[in-house]
Amino acid sequence: MLDVVNRKVLTYDDNFEFLRNKQLFKATYAPIDDFYFLWQSSKSKVGKIDLNEELFLKKKLAKQSLEQEAKWLDSLKKAGQISKEMAAFYLAKNQFQIEKLKYFDSDQGSFNALSAFDFFNASQATIESQISALQADEFGDFLIKELDPKEYSKLPIHLLQSENGLFKASLLFKFLDQELPKLSYGEADLWFEKYGSHLNSEWLEYLKERNRKLLEVEQDILVKSLEEERINFENILAQKRGKVVYVDLWAAWCVPCIKSFPYSRSLQEDYKNKGIEILYLSVDENHKFWDKVVEKYHIDFPARSFIAMNLAESKFLKELKVDFIPRFLLFDSEGKLIHPNAPKPESQEIRMLFDSLISNSNEIEHNLKVTH
Numbered sequence: 001m002l003d004v005v006n007r008k009v010l011t012y013d014d015n016f017e018f019l020r021n022k023q024l025f026k027a028t029y030a031p032i033d034d035f036y037f038l039w040q041s042s043k044s045k046v047g048k049i050d051l052n053e054e055l056f057l058k059k060k061l062a063k064q065s066l067e068q069e070a071k072w073l074d075s076l077k078k079a080g081q082i083s084k085e086m087a088a089f090y091l092a093k094n095q096f097q098i099e100k101l102k103y104f105d106s107d108q109g110s111f112n113a114l115s116a117f118d119f120f121n122a123s124q125a126t127i128e129s130q131i132s133a134l135q136a137d138e139f140g141d142f143l144i145k146e147l148d149p150k151e152y153s154k155l156p157i158h159l160l161q162s163e164n165g166l167f168k169a170s171l172l173f174k175f176l177d178q179e180l181p182k183l184s185y186g187e188a189d190l191w192f193e194k195y196g197s198h199l200n201s202e203w204l205e206y207l208k209e210r211n212r213k214l215l216e217v218e219q220d221i222l223v224k225s226l227e228e229e230r231i232n233f234e235n236i237l238a239q240k241r242g243k244v245v246y247v248d249l250w251a252a253w254c255v256p257c258i259k260s261f262p263y264s265r266s267l268q269e270d271y272k273n274k275g276i277e278i279l280y281l282s283v284d285e286n287h288k289f290w291d292k293v294v295e296k297y298h299i300d301f302p303a304r305s306f307i308a309m310n311l312a313e314s315k316f317l318k319e320l321k322v323d324f325i326p327r328f329l330l331f332d333s334e335g336k337l338i339h340p341n342a343p344k345p346e347s348q349e350i351r352m353l354f355d356s357l358i359s360n361s362n363e364i365e366h367n368l369k370v371t372h
Contacts, residue, residue: 012082016090023128024072031065032097033102034058042109047159055106066098096135100124101121111146114158123167130232143167144174156195173203180211182338184238184330184353186332187197208337214340219316225283230309244276244357246342246350247329249322251284257326261297264345267354274358275333278345283322332357 012019021030029037034134035058042051103116120139147155159172172195180188182304188211196204221233237245248264250257268278272361280299282290290307294300320327320340330339330353343349 002304010086012076012080012214016082016086020069020072023099024069025065027237030062030069031058032101035101037061038153039104042227052106052109053300055104055109056105059101059106061103063098066101067093069298070094086289094136095328096120110148111148113143114151115144117143117158117171118162121162121167128179136167140167140170140174143171144178147343151355159193160198169199171202173207176207179280180207182341184342185211186338214316214319215337217316218317219337220310221314222310224287224290224298224309225306226294226302232300233306234335237331240277240279240331241335242275242333244333244354245335246276246279246345246354247279247331247347248280249283249320249325249327250280251282251325252286254325258297260326261299265298267345267350270351271354274354276354276358278304280305283311283317283325285311301345 014265021027025031035055036056038055040053042055057339062358073087073091073094075084076082077084082090092318100116102114107114124203144152144155151158156172156173158305159168159175176191176195176199180191181190192204192208192211199207208361219232219234219237221235222230223233224230242337246264246267248257252258264280268276268359272359280294280301282294282305284290286306287307289311291300294305299305308317309315311322320329328339328342328344328350329337332338338355343353
């Protein structure tokens with residue numbers, strides 16, 4: 001509850017929803033909140049059960065309660081207990097919820113996210129301007145979460161084909177915010193060129209700045225080799241100049257990291273004579289048994305297996321957020337970072353990327369020979 005001091009305010013201008021639940025619904029939560037809670041529970045991967053019948057009933061109750069709320073809100077306005085401005089605000093929110101309910105298919109347990117986007121994006125009448133800005137951010141998060149993988153992959157194309165409206169730019173920004181970190185810097189530049197004109201300048205600048213932030217941080221990693229030599233990571237890259245370097249960031253506590261080692265060893269074997277080298281960089285805090293661990297997992301390669309010695313101090317590793325591993329970095333033959341989240345060694349994507357880099361390198365070398 002808010003305690004308003006030295007300001008004239010009508011009873012329901014503040015805490016409308018709290019008073020609505022208490023007085024109209026006689027409950028802590030509104031029926032629409034109960035429906036959303038059950039909806040999320042039905043989608044849980046843990047102990048998933050069929051809740052379609054319950055969802056149908058909760059959806060029906062939610063719609064009835066929203067219609068009841070609209071009438072109650074109108075009566076409060078007529079009685080002078082809520083201002084016209086606040087009444088319009090809450091009525092717009094109410095109508096938004098009613099329209100949103102239509103896209104929940106309780107029989108199929110799915111939400112028609114793209115159709116909901118198309119409707120709300122083009123609708124100016126259903127959502128008044130005073131509520132749209134507040135709803136856009138939350139609703140955009142919800143839409144992206146509800147998209148199935150196929151819809152999600154097609155989302156940017158769908159957005160480009162949609163007319164400009166309430167949610168288009170917001171949803172595109174959210175999609176790019178999630179996906180750009182997964183791309184190489186070259187791919188990201190192409191995406192900026194393709195989608196940038198559909199964003200406002202502030203959002204675009206934010207995405208570009210964040211995307212390039214890692215390149216501006218010194219690669220200040222001090223590492224130790226199996227031969228007990230301590231060396232800066234940049235010096236290692238200098239020694240590997242002329243080769244594409246794929247760096248596997250791992251730790252002994254990371255089960256997915258360990259499971260990927262057979263794939264990375266196979267990858268190295270297939271590309272060892274093609275100008276590509278795989279390095280293993282442990283980000284374990286405990287250095288004591290590191291050499292035994294790399295031997296156990298068969299990655300004890302001289303000049304290719306290292307451990308970070310300044311994990312807490314390295315700005316580069318902090319920016320990388322190495323708590324989230326496995327993580328794979330890709331550096332070009334000049335030692336420049338070209339992919340901050342390279343594909344996993346077991347994926348077909350990494351082989352396609354390697355082949356592309358090799359092809360481009362051969363083409364450049366051929367052109368140089370022709371030129372001279």
